[in-house]
Amino acid sequence: MSAIPSTALLQVRGLRKTYGDRVVLDSVDLDVHAHDVVCLIGSSGSGKSTLLRCLDLLEDVDDGTITLDGHEISDPLVDPREVRKRVGMVFQAYNLFPHLSVLDNCTLAPRRVHGLSKAEAETRALELLDQFGLAEHARKHPDRLSGGQQQRVALVRALCTRPELLLLDEITAALDPELVGEVLTIVRDLAVAGTTMVLATHEMAFAREVATKVCFLHQGRILEQGPPDQLFTDPREDRTRQFLARVLPSAG
Amino acid sequence: MTDTSSAGASGASTGAAWTPSLRELERRAVRRRQRRRSLLVASGLVALVLLALGVAVTSSPGWPNVKELFFSWEHAREAFPDVLAGFWLNVKLFLVCEVVILVLGLLVALARVARSPWLAPVRVLAVVYTDLLRGIPTLLLVLMLGFGMPALGLQGVPISGTFWAGVALVLSYSAYVAEVFRAGIDSVHPSQVASAQALGLSRPQALRFVVVPQAVRRVVPPLLNDFVSLQKDTALVSAVAVFDAVFAARDSAAYNFNYTPYVVVACFFVVLTVPLARLTDWLQRRWLARERAGQL
Known part of the structure; x- marks a missing residue:
């Protein structure tokens, strides 16, 4: 374990992940400082989701290190549950528990993992649900809600544990365009409030607006990273330019 | 190591050979140690529990009697041929019944x-059938x-008698299996039916090609x-004087005043069951592995 002191909340060095012969992530380096909003962009299959899953220790990495707050969490001796107490994750397909009400979805981890009492957990959850306009749905089951509402519930569920770092995996990719806005509004509010986030996204305009840093992934590598203004207007790499030309119809 | 997808790449260095870093080698060593330790703990615990059970049973006061009455080697050897011959009948009965039950159970489900309104009588019949046949003890049905x-x-x-005992087993078990199939069919999400119908499939076609294949996989356990x-339960046929393994064992046990043949039959059944479970x-x-490859 390298003992170099770092100010970054999350530090990724030389990360490698393979599935059989297929190299999904290759020599990925990434720094995430507190209050950063890091947007991962790139075409499907470029490794964005896999990177997020590695950061949450849902996948074993094949090489490289992930350091959270100065502690290496890619160490096999680290208990992943301790890490996940501090890191929240939201998935593309919401992954809410259909057998639990919205409120129970939100209070499960605070009560069972973080040891909050039912009353404490519910107060906190209701507060957040109210803040995100979901208070009236607290007693319903997730399948009764629209996609946008379900994804907002998933965000609330992740926030209920007060994570230091929030990982968002293409959370608007499964939503209708008109529902994308309501979810992004929340993410924007979180960004303004200083929440540290790493998000994979296809919403370029949104990435440009909220990101403090944008990373372009191509074939498992971070080909280019930088502040959104630089990366979107004056990319250094040809591949970044090609990708942006494809996804931003108006970009020159 | 080989980059398959960089066709036409302008000098992408992704193809360069990769050697694990020192940290990764260290990590692999730790994982190996962890695996070894858990293997050691697991095998140690299993051995300990088996030993304790063995000691508890063999040190009980009645053990010598029980040993002679249930685990006598000579009696086991003597009863073996008859039990084996009888067991063959159980196996045949089971194999034939199983196929019929699967078909009948699926049809009832x-x-x-x-x-369809035209099928309403069949539906009523199916409900009555499952309710009634699951309610009657299988032994009574066989008798x-x-x-x-x-x-x-x-x-x-x-x-x-063998034929009718087999029919009784089929009738009884088909009712259970029908309910298992129905639970499986109900557990397939309605969106699957919707998307099948959206492709123009009729409802029977949707069931046949989309719902039932998924349902069957879910209900295998x-x-x-x-x-x-x-x-x-093929042993129940011994109640109507069919010469199966249990009947042979009972015959032998009554003749010699020794219960070892029962243990022999039990071993036969276990030997038949375990490979099926593993399969x-x-x-x-x-x-x-095929359906969830690469995704969560």
Whole structure:
């Protein structure tokens, strides 16, 4: 374990992940400082989701290190549950528990993992649900809600544990365009409030607006990273330019 | 190591050979140690528990008697040929019944989920059938059919007790299996039917090509449960004087005043059941691996 002191909340060095012969992530380096909003962009299959899953220790990495707050969490001796107490994750397909009400979805981890009492957990959850306009749905089951509402519930569920770092995996990719806005509004509010986030996204305009840093992934590598203004207007790499030309119809 | 997708890449260095870093090698060593330790703990605990059980049983006061009465080597050897011959009947009965039960059970389940008004009588019949047949103890069914049907003396109806005992097993188990299938069919998300119908498939087609294949995979574990149960319940045919393994064992036990043949039969049933369980486990893992490859 390298003992170099770092100010970054999350530090990724030389990360490698393979599935059989297929190299999904290759020599990925990434720094995430507190209050950063890091947007991962790139075409499907470029490794964005896999990177997020590695950061949450849902996948074993094949090489490289992930350091959270100065502690290496890619160490096999680290208990992943301790890490996940501090890191929240939201998935593309919401992954809410259909057998639990919205409120129970939100209070499960605070009560069972973080040891909050039912009353404490519910107060906190209701507060957040109210803040995100979901208070009236607290007693319903997730399948009764629209996609946008379900994804907002998933965000609330992740926030209920007060994570230091929030990982968002293409959370608007499964939503209708008109529902994308309501979810992004929340993410924007979180960004303004200083929440540290790493998000994979296809919403370029949104990435440009909220990101403090944008990373372009191509074939498992971070080909280019930088502040959104630089990366979107004056990319250094040809591949970044090609990708942006494809996804931003108006970009020159 | 090989980059398959960089065709036409302008000097991408992704193809460069990769050697694990020192940290990764260290990590692999730790993982190996962890695996070794858990293996050691697991095998140690299993050995300890087995030893404790063995000591507890063999040190009990009645053990010498029990040993002579249930675990006598000579009696086991003596009863073995008869039990084996009888067991062959159990196996045949089981194999034939299992196939018929699967078909009949699926048909009854499909009848219960049918929507067409024309099929309403079939649906009612299916409900009555499952309710009634699951309610009657299998042993009673075997006795009633095994003794009753041949006694009717109907022209062209088989009079073999084995045949009617088999029919009783089929009727009883099909009712259970139908309910298992129906639970599986109900567990397939409605969106699957919707997307099948959106492709222009009729409802029967949607059931046939989309719903039932998914349902069957989900219900394999409970089905296996029912079939293990059926294997054992083939022993019920001994109630209508069919010379199966249990009947042979009872015969031998009564003749020698020794219960060892029963233990022999039990071993036969276990030997039949375990490979089937492993086979289904393996099948399930293969399906899962194929369907969930690469995603969560």
